[in-house]
Amino acid sequence: MAMVWYEIKKILLRPSCQIALLLLLALSSYICYQEVYGDEGVEWLTESGEWLKGPAAAREMRSAQEEWSGPLDQAMMEKALEVLKRYEEEEKDHPEDIDYRFQRIQPLMDIRDMLNLAGKDYYEWEADDFFIAETLTPETLPNVREQRIKQLENYLYDESSLAYSRFSQNEKEYLLSCYEKMDETIQMGYAQGWSHAFDAGYYVIFYGSIIMAFLVSGLFANESRRKTDAVYFSTEHGRKKGSAAKLTAGFLLTTAVYWALMLTLNGLILSMLGFEGGDLSILAEPMDNWRCIFNLTFRQRSLLALLDGYIIWMLFSGVAMLVSASTRSESLAATVPALLILIPNALNSYGITQGSSFWMNFFPDKMVRAYVGNSPYVLVEIFGKVMPMLYVQRFLYTVLIVVLTLVCWQIYRRKQVR
């Protein structure tokens, strides 16, 4: 353990690593602030016309939503419809108050979104109709579960749809089966804490993995750059246990930083915005998750995203250490993981490769985004069994981390010093 401790010390004592850690902390703080108080945060418009943000807004929202919490059955939908229609009418009598209707329907916005989304038969990734709810009647109120399945069927089997040729029959059946697993009746309620903690985690996982790779990039390369490798390799344990200690230190530091950061981040956001709603289905926030194929509660999604993020950080640290050990270049070791996540993400963001390249789906950016809102369906068929790419990535990346570690150890312990 002494060797591991000194390897960690080597990283933590470096000024550049201290700056990187501070940067990670600053970035996480900024993301946390944005998710609570910023543009991405919780907002609430009071009766007096004041916009509240952060915990104050969350308190108001939580209190107001209590009335609209519970199963989204016919009675709840009829009640919501009545309120929506009432304020649509009343709005006409208050032309001077542009927020009149919004201020009053704030507590049932998620139910309104649900009606908007379920109240149509077509399926589109963009351009949803935000005023369908008010056009419904108690007789035409949709069955949310059935409508969701119907929309997907239309999307998958409409010959003019992109999905018609993109997905195989097995994949189409799999997607439909995911939708069919949805509960008959969705429980609605306040879950802003979980929702915002998840969103914040996404950014920290994404950008933090690059910073973490930088932190461990010098572990092997610096021995050569500083010419300390001659003494290091001439010692009894330098080639075996010493190299293993470097890897252990890299992964241990990654683990410590990741969990400390993510648990603090989640804890902070949840304590500010509330722990309620962890057991609700993520569909209770329909605007973001209507098309999601994962039948998860907010708490389950957060836990799985945390585990996936951990796998990604470990993978990136592993890649950085392997490049560091094999090339003896710290800058290359820091750059390769960054490129691995930034380039595919940029290509996808600009629509250059989206859906066109099967192999692009294996890159880590897809895993980071797997639970994010209405991400495109990325499926893979193995021996006739269809599953989300996420499951394959989880398995592959875990195996890859083990392989990278062994390869790195083998490469480094055989290094020669000229």
Added chain:
Amino acid sequence: MLFMELKITNLSKDFRKTKAVNQVSYTFHSGVYGLLGINGAGKTTLMRMLTTLLNPTSGEITWDGEDVFKMDKAYRKLLGYLPQDFGVYPDFSVQDYLRYIAALKNLTPTEAKEKVQEVLLLTGMTQFKGKKMRTLSGGMKRRAGIAQAVLNDPKILVLDEPTAGLDPSERIRFRNLISELAADRIVLLSTHIVSDVESVAGQIILMKEGRFVATGTTEELIAACPDKGWLCNVPKDEVYAYHQKYRVANVKTLSDHAQLRILSQDAPMPGAVPEETSLEDVFLSYFGERSGGEDGNGMV
């Protein structure tokens, strides 16, 4: 069963077309060995093979009859090494650095604590133990280098140019330290500074172009040297001509003439006074004009 025998047999190391070490054989027993040669002679490459940092192209190195590369960590357990380019971890204190190396050398934390104090005392570094390595002078770093090399009481202590870049007082201190450490172990001291070797090494190996060109004690090397030293007084304007014709070990300019120390088998001129041959003469005799090293003419 042999005891403390480090043996190299037909050892070679090629770097592309260059033969850095070329078919050398030698047996080391307890004592101080001076490996003397100009820069580029292959000393560092040989030492890196002896410390298992480099694999030989051919030949073998054995410790008490066993291949050192097969012995792996059992052999490295016996090693202490101070490389020529001794790098440090700049953000570590001297004590941290030594404890880290102690851990790599398989010392328990308790042993390490005790041993670190001991080597700090030995190298006169006790009062600097809390200093960051980046703030140490060249001489201090070398002392820390020696300290790490002896942490594990090595049976084989390999010191590559340990006095390079040190001022005369540090150099003397180092030589004394090496003498103290020499008991009951093999100390291999590589240098291109003749006086370092002359003062501490029992056996001297002259290395040139990857080969051992002469080995023996100082006396044996002097006796075997084909040239002798001659003191000659020559007119100043003839100094260049003598340089062209003979190996000139020293030039002393006096008011009306120059006094040359010339290496030659026979008297280079009438009136030349024979002088006792030194190890410097031997060095110059083997390495000639190329013996000028970074520390000046390969001599102190």
